[in-house]
Amino acid sequence: MSFSDYWQQLEWQQLQQGIYEASSRDVERALGSNKLTLENFAALLSPAADSYLPQMAERAASLTRQRFGKTIQFYLPLYLSNLCANDCSYCGFSMSNRLKRRTLTPEEIERECLAIKQMGFDSVLLVTGEHEAKVGMNYFHSVLPIIKRHFNYLMMEVQPLAQEEYRELVSLGLDAVMVYQETYHQPTYASHHLRGKKQDFHWRLQTPDRLARAGVDKIGLGALIGLDDWRTDSLFVAHHLRYLEQNYWQSRYSISFPRLRPCAGNTRQQGLMRDRELVQLISAYRLLSPQVELSLSTREPAWLRDKLIPLGITSMSAGSSTSPGGYATATEALEQFSIDDNRSPSEVQAMIQAQGFEVVWKDWERSYSG
Numbered sequence: 001m002s003f004s005d006y007w008q009q010l011e012w013q014q015l016q017q018g019i020y021e022a023s024s025r026d027v028e029r030a031l032g033s034n035k036l037t038l039e040n041f042a043a044l045l046s047p048a049a050d051s052y053l054p055q056m057a058e059r060a061a062s063l064t065r066q067r068f069g070k071t072i073q074f075y076l077p078l079y080l081s082n083l084c085a086n087d088c089s090y091c092g093f094s095m096s097n098r099l100k101r102r103t104l105t106p107e108e109i110e111r112e113c114l115a116i117k118q119m120g121f122d123s124v125l126l127v128t129g130e131h132e133a134k135v136g137m138n139y140f141h142s143v144l145p146i147i148k149r150h151f152n153y154l155m156m157e158v159q160p161l162a163q164e165e166y167r168e169l170v171s172l173g174l175d176a177v178m179v180y181q182e183t184y185h186q187p188t189y190a191s192h193h194l195r196g197k198k199q200d201f202h203w204r205l206q207t208p209d210r211l212a213r214a215g216v217d218k219i220g221l222g223a224l225i226g227l228d229d230w231r232t233d234s235l236f237v238a239h240h241l242r243y244l245e246q247n248y249w250q251s252r253y254s255i256s257f258p259r260l261r262p263c264a265g266n267t268r269q270q271g272l273m274r275d276r277e278l279v280q281l282i283s284a285y286r287l288l289s290p291q292v293e294l295s296l297s298t299r300e301p302a303w304l305r306d307k308l309i310p311l312g313i314t315s316m317s318a319g320s321s322t323s324p325g326g327y328a329t330a331t332e333a334l335e336q337f338s339i340d341d342n343r344s345p346s347e348v349q350a351m352i353q354a355q356g357f358e359v360v361w362k363d364w365e366r367s368y369s370g
């Protein structure tokens with residue numbers, strides 16, 4: 001049994017209809033519930049919930065304070081390679097895009113680590129394109145020990161791997177893996193993933209099962225907002241989260257909600273989710289799961305990130321570069337997508353502190369349990 005089997009029982013159109021037909025009474029029922037069902041969650045995602053946004057946001061903020069206090073965890077993405085053997089319609093690293101490809105050597109990684117360490121970070125998210133032949137297990141084996149010497153908490157966002165491979169990486173110090181399904185609607189998934197192993201929808205869908213079985217501490221889920229109807233995709237993410245929480249309670253979970261950004265080969269500004277709807281989505285996730293971590297990247301503009309802090313966000317990146325080698329040296333345009341919040345980590349930290357929150361540079365929960 002894996003989430004693929006569970007997914008087979010879900011009907012996209014039926015779930016979508018349930019969201020769009022939810023009434024004010026359904027929203028009020030959800031707001032009156034202490035432990036939300038997935039039907040309650042669907043009501044909170046609905047257009048009918050828009051007029052309840054102040055109540056939703058207030059409740060989300062209060063639940064977040066109870067569970068996480070007034071803290072925001074900081075992490076930084078470390079791009080190791082922009083090689084990729086896939087073609088995704090929305091990504092600058094797609095193999096058919098003509099851009100300079102680069103994979104960091106151990107010496108270059110060492111320099112990046114020192115530059116990141118100087119900024120104060122202790123949690124890094126290692127990012128690569130998906131290129132098993134050149135940036136696969138051999139590469140990870142050689143670079144993880146170098147990076148682990150510098151940082152307490154290692155997260156990865158790379159191609160989906162086998163369960164045994166994840167187990168090996170855990171033994172080298174891997175703590176968390178982010179693996180976003182992009183969209184849970186299979187025909188839409190097929191239309192955006194045009195070449196490469198990423199075309200295998202079910203291999204990706206089963207990845208969180210493999211991660212949990214391999215003993216990975218934290219697993220990140222999410223849909224890329226803007227590929228299909230965000231409300232329905234987010235309800236699928238919620239199903240996935242519930243399934244995992246029930247089957248693998250030893251792991252922790254985080255959710256991201258990246259909205260499409262312009263990139264090389266795709267300069268169209270997508271506008272399929274309004275800022276107000278992002279507030280609705282974050283609040284709904286928090287009401288569904290008081291313990292899930294909610295992560296916000298520098299894809300979002302500074303003014304909006306500032307406003308979202310008190311709502312339910314628990315971790316943020318700041319001062320990010322999406323180019324391999326981008327911290328130690330200024331690089332040419334090798335970016336995966338463009339960043340919107342360009343402030344330095346200390347500027348973002350000052351903004352967070354001005355709102356009465358504390359920035360956490362170290363993942364204490366893992367430090368105590370691991």
Ligand code: SF4
Nearest residue numbers: 084088091093094129
């Ligand atoms: S989204 Fe990932 S798999 Fe797709 S082209 Fe970009 S880096 Fe490669």
